Amino acid sequence: MRLFAxxxxxxxxxxxVIALFGTGLTTVALGLLAYDLAGPDAGMVLGTALTVKMVMYVVIAPLAAAYVDRFPRRTLLVLLDVVRGAVVLALPLVTEVWHVYVLIGxxxxxxxAFTPTFQAVIPDIVTDESAYTRALSASQVASTMESLLSPVLAAVALAFMSFDRLFLGTSAGFLLSGLLVLSARxxxxHPRAHTRAWDKAAAGIRTFLRTPRLRGVMALNLVVAAAGSIVVVNTVNHVRDRLGGSQSDVAWMLAASGTGTLLAALVLPRVLDRVPARTVMTTGAGVLVAGTxxxxxxxxxxxxxxxGTAVIWTGIGIGMALVITPTGKVLRASVARNAIPEAFAAQFSLSHLAWLITYPVAGWLGTSAGFTxxxxxxxxLAAAGAAGALLLWPRHEGRAAATSPVTPARHPSGNDRSTLAEAA
Structure with a gap:
């Protein structure tokens, strides 16, 4: 079956795709808005705003996954796009920092709420199993491309307009996304037990705690978040205040990190056919420790x-790709097929919790005590996470993750695939 047919x-x-790029452009513009409102304290503002983001993802996403079947999905998706478009449209109008926190919340x-709702729709539309797998891969590619191209597009746009115009463009993008959803069937x-998502999340976390290689993945989440927070939170102040750069320069420096991520992601599929995932991921952790x-x-x-900044930022992007890209393969090799959704749900929660720790360090401590x-x-924190991964994930477990097939289990039904889409 041809997927895009x-x-x-x-x-x-x-x-x-349109919503992803809207979110990416909003992230760039948000950093510049924080600098416009707070100047040297922009890192604290941005760190707080991103902490709010992580809290919302940790709290709201499981709730949405559990209760989304109570509402008409197309109506809900369109409504969420309208809300996002309206909020982004209001951001350039704020005059106080606390306004930013409320709107970002x-x-x-x-x-x-949009992400699990949207992903749960895909298996109901793409019923062919191989096409469904390609659909999940296409979503992952779109997310990777967004991390690279959004800063580049922002840099080009900022050469011709002020950052507040980016909010207008992203708001229009969210509304266009809503129209496309409205035009689709x-x-x-189907209604289901509403405790299921919570039960699966709890079961997934228990699986992480009792599986050596997954405990290693938990430690690696901290490495990624520690290094990534430097780039996401502190780039705007570093470029504007220390390097004396422009708004466009901020976007280009973020694009340097995205370039590193994309280059590594393009090479890794061939590498992972020959090299154990543990070796690739711990190497990535070493790169991130070196970068920080x-x-x-x-x-x-x-x-x-x-x-020097561009080289370090690019290196951090490469290290993040080395850790993140093989994670799905490790998860799939660690659990039975019908337990894959709960493993992905647990990874979603645990990875966001790591960012919830590091964002305030980069934002609040970076502003009050300085970048050093x-x-x-x-x-x-990155070194502790890397050391923890090496200790918690034995070498023989790494070979198993790279070579052993998924534990045999029944083929996922439509409902199972829906849950997998939510978790992925």
Whole structure:
């Protein structure tokens, strides 16, 4: 079956891509808005806003997964897009920092509800098993491309307009996403037990705690979050205040990290056919520890340069891809087929909890004590996570994850695949 020959899937995928790029452009513009409102305290504002985002994802996403079948899915998706468009449209009008926190809370609550709702629709539209697998892969590719292209598009746009115009464009994008969803046929979900999502999340976390390689993945989540927080939270102040760069320069520096992620992601599929996932992921952890350490050295020595920053940011992007890309393969090799959804749901929650720890360190401590202190703490967290992964994930477990097939179990039914889509 040709995946994009399916009219409804084609329109829903287009809606997802447009919404993804809208979210990416909003992230760039949000950093510049924080700088416009708070100047040197922009890191604290952005760190708080992103902490609010993580809280919403941790709290709202499981609730949405559990209760989404109570509502007409197409109506809900369109309504959430309208809410996101309205919130983004209001962001350039704010005059107080607390306004940002309220609006970001609303925006991320809507996004946290949109994601599981949208993903649960896909298996009901793409009924062929191989086409469904390609649909999940297409969503992952779209997310990867967004991380690279959103900062580049923002950099180009900022050469011709002020950052507040980005909010207008992203608001229009969310509304267009809603129109595409409205034009597609979206079947409603079959009612189910509403405790199921919570039960699966709890079961998934128990699986993580008792499986050595998954305990290693938990530790690696901390490494990714520690290094990634430097890029996401502190780039705007680092580029504007220390390097004396422009709004467009902020976007280009974020694009340097995205470029590293994309380059590594393109190479990794062939590497993972020959190299154990544990080796690839712990190597990525080493790259991230080196990147955070280099960032500390850069700021401590006062030798801040464009080239040095771009190299470190690109290295962090590469390290993140080395850790994140094989994670799905490890999860699938660690549990029975019918337990895959709960493993992915647990990884979603645990990875976001790691960011919930590191975002405040980068934002609050970076503003109050300086980048050297904050990045040193993040470097220690990254090193602790890398060491924990090496200790918790034995080498023989790494070989098993790379070579052994998934534990035999029954083939997932439509309902099982719906839950997998929610978790992925």
């Amino acid at each position: 399916l009219r409804d899937y084609r329109r829903l995928f287009s809606a997802q 609303l925006l991320q609550a809507a996004s946290a 979206v079947p409603d979900a 350490t280099a960032a500390v050295a850069l700021t401590a020595a006062g030798a801040v340069t464009w080239t 202190v904050a990045w040193s703490v993040l470097a220690v």
